[in-house]
Amino acid sequence: MDQPLASASDIPSLDKLVRQPALAALVVRYGRTQVIDALRLHLDSLRHAAVSGALPRAAMDEDAIASALAGRLEDRARRRMRPVFNLTGVVVHTNLGRALLPDEALEVVAEALKWPVNLELELATGRRGDRDSLVESLLCELTGAEAATVVNNNAAAVLLMLSSLAARREVIVSRGELVEIGGSFRLPDIMRQAGVRLCEVGTTNRTHPGDYLEAIGPRTALLLKVHTSNYTICGFTASVGVSGLKKIGRERGLPVAVDLGSGSLLDLSRWGLPREPTVRETLAAGADLVTFSGDKLLGGPQAGIVVGQADLVRRLKANPLKRALRVGKLVLAALEPVLALYRAPESLAERLSTMRLLTRQAADMKLQAFRLLPVLQQALGNAYQVREEPMASEIGSGALPTQQLASHGLTVSVARGGRGSLDRLQAALRSLPRPVLGRLAAKKLWLDLRCLDPSEEQCFAAQWEALRPPDGTLGTDRA
Ligand SMILES: *Cc1c(COP(=O)(O)O)cnc(C)c1O
Numbered sequence: 001m002d003q004p005l006a007s008a009s010d011i012p013s014l015d016k017l018v019r020q021p022a023l024a025a026l027v028v029r030y031g032r033t034q035v036i037d038a039l040r041l042h043l044d045s046l047r048h049a050a051v052s053g054a055l056p057r058a059a060m061d062e063d064a065i066a067s068a069l070a071g072r073l074e075d076r077a078r079r080r081m082r083p084v085f086n087l088t089g090v091v092v093h094t095n096l097g098r099a100l101l102p103d104e105a106l107e108v109v110a111e112a113l114k115w116p117v118n119l120e121l122e123l124a125t126g127r128r129g130d131r132d133s134l135v136e137s138l139l140c141e142l143t144g145a146e147a148a149t150v151v152n153n154n155a156a157a158v159l160l161m162l163s164s165l166a167a168r169r170e171v172i173v174s175r176g177e178l179v180e181i182g183g184s185f186r187l188p189d190i191m192r193q194a195g196v197r198l199c200e201v202g203t204t205n206r207t208h209p210g211d212y213l214e215a216i217g218p219r220t221a222l223l224l225k226v227h228t229s230n231y232t233i234c235g236f237t238a239s240v241g242v243s244g245l246k247k248i249g250r251e252r253g254l255p256v257a258v259d260l261g262s263g264s265l266l267d268l269s270r271w272g273l274p275r276e277p278t279v280r281e282t283l284a285a286g287a288d289l290v291t292f293s294g295d296k297l298l299g300g301p302q303a304g305i306v307v308g309q310a311d312l313v314r315r316l317k318a319n320p321l322k323r324a325l326r327v328g329k330l331v332l333a334a335l336e337p338v339l340a341l342y343r344a345p346e347s348l349a350e351r352l353s354t355m356r357l358l359t360r361q362a363a364d365m366k367l368q369a370f371r372l373l374p375v376l377q378q379a380l381g382n383a384y385q386v387r388e389e390p391m392a393s394e395i396g397s398g399a400l401p402t403q404q405l406a407s408h409g410l411t412v413s414v415a416r417g418g419r420g421s422l423d424r425l426q427a428a429l430r431s432l433p434r435p436v437l438g439r440l441a442a443k444k445l446w447l448d449l450r451c452l453d454p455s456e457e458q459c460f461a462a463q464w465e466a467l468r469p470p471d472g473t474l475g476t477d478r479a
Contacts, residue, residue: 004057008050011060014039022066030073038072039065084435085460089407089448090396091357092262096437098295098302098397100353104337105300112333119329132317134332138339142265143279143290145307149316150294150335151325155185157291157304158259162194164319165255165289165312166221170197174207174240176233177226181261187226196221206238212248223249225287226259227277246286255288255312262397263292263305265342271349271359273395274403279307288312294331296397299354300338301331357451358395358405365408365449366390372449372461376410379464383420387411393450409448412438432463 017023017039018032026035042065049055058064086096101109111117122129130136132149139148151157162171171191178200180186191198199220201211212223223245240248242258249256264276276297282290289312294303304325306316316322327335341352349359369388377386389411392404414420422445429436438447452460 005053006050006055006057006060008047008055010057011043011046011050012062012065014043017043017062017065020062020066022063023069026066026070026073030077034073034076035069038069038076042069042072082434084437085456086451087409087436087438087447087449089391089393089409089439089446089450091393091405091451092296092354092396094397099299100357101301101334102299102338102341102351102353104341104351105334108337109330109333112329117329117333119332130317131326131329131332135336135339138336139305139307142339142342143307144283145279145290146310147313148305148307149313149322150327150332151304151306151322152327153295153302154259154261154263154291154293154304155181155190156325157306158187159190159194160304160316160319160321160325161257161289161291161306162191162196162222162224163321164316165257167195169221170199170217170219171222171224172199172201172212172215172220173224173226174202174211175200175204176202176207176237176239177228179226179228179231187259202239205233205236207240208238209240209244209248212240212245213252216248216252216254220252220254223254223256224259225256227261242282242285242287249286249288255309256286257289257291257308258282258287260290260292262296262298262395263290264297265339266345266348268297268358270345271355273358273405283308293397294335294338297354297395298338299352301334303327303331303335357453360407360450362390362406362408364454365452368449368452368454368457369408369410371457373410375461375464376412380412380420380425383415383418384425385413385415385418387413391446391448393448405450407448407450409446409450411444411446413444434459434463436460436463 014036018027018036023035023039046055046059049059084096086093088096092098118129120129120131135150136148139145151160173187178187188198197219199215201207201215225242225245242256245256248254260277260279260282262276264278265280267275267278269275279290279292287308289306289308291304291306292298294300294305306313338352341348349355366388373386373388380386387410389409391407391409393407394404412422412425414422422440422443425445426438426440429438436447438445440446
């Protein structure tokens, strides 16, 4: 049956509408400016619909207008950045904000937000201070370095290092280490931005000490080693280690820098995790400077950290770029308590959130999977088949790309003859109050439970229960 249509002249005036009680309530909630803005937009859309002959008379109703307006305003007020459930199996997930901060750090950040802090003030002397000094001695203690500086992220750390030590000169890098990190960090591009000439040596799979020695000339400023964090080259390979580079650097009077990427502060194998070179080892092997991220394996806030020889760090601090790349008080507030946790490695696996997730045992997730399986199966109805299955998580952010951690979780597939679709299911999960993100592979949606903190399990389950449609059609084609 056709609905009766309205024309543009039937649309009530804005002035008349704002005086309606239904709108008055919206004015109290959102303020007059927003309500009038939204109302104007809504009336425009009604006029467009009227012109194309698609405006049902019912849309003219004041209650209908108020309710459409409420929807618009609510939509606009919804926060864009929201917590999600990361069930992708990638623990340090760049698109989901990388490391999660421990409660200790949250309290310090909240304080730094609310009160003035001694960001650049030496309390002992009352003189102006250097913000780096808030974490510098802790970084030196944990890595054995002489000095440290902190910038916005590791890309900035590499940029600052190159620009400070090698502008208008050459930096030698092995062809096997010219990395691209997701999100457009490409070493050759950073070099160009830093005003440094890149001198590539060796081949993709093999680089020898002789390759570096041959390339060194009067314009060479630095030998750079980049930790190939998001890929491995295996088979017939050769590369020059940090101590090998140091030997060359010492002979030719050149500093050696290492971009370590995820920058572990402790040997992770003590927790049964795969080994990554630590910052301390890299310095001990002869690196003069090491750069790494604060929010990868270290488990802190987004930051780029440079540690190493005092005279080199001093040159970085003196570069005007440092001012442009410096971190704010929130980052330093979060970084200090995270670093302090490393003073007690025995309790790191409980107290550092990232480490707690990385060290969870598959048996733990398996119990969770058994508890949650009936909840999900109920919510999804017979269009889908939910199973508990072993799976493999990754550390993420390029750390140890080929190493996987035994995990457990739930998989969802479309039931035989069911009306489900994994694309629609994923879309439905993304539209939950707290969106749920999994991984699609082999015609299943994989929900790895490693990153579902047991304290969040109730909230996770409740969300599915609330969502259970009477006909079991979540993520199915209702038409
Ligand atoms: C991750 C990474 C970077 C970039 O670090 P951000 O903190 O994301 O800027 C640079 N180099 C290596 C080797 C990395 O692994």
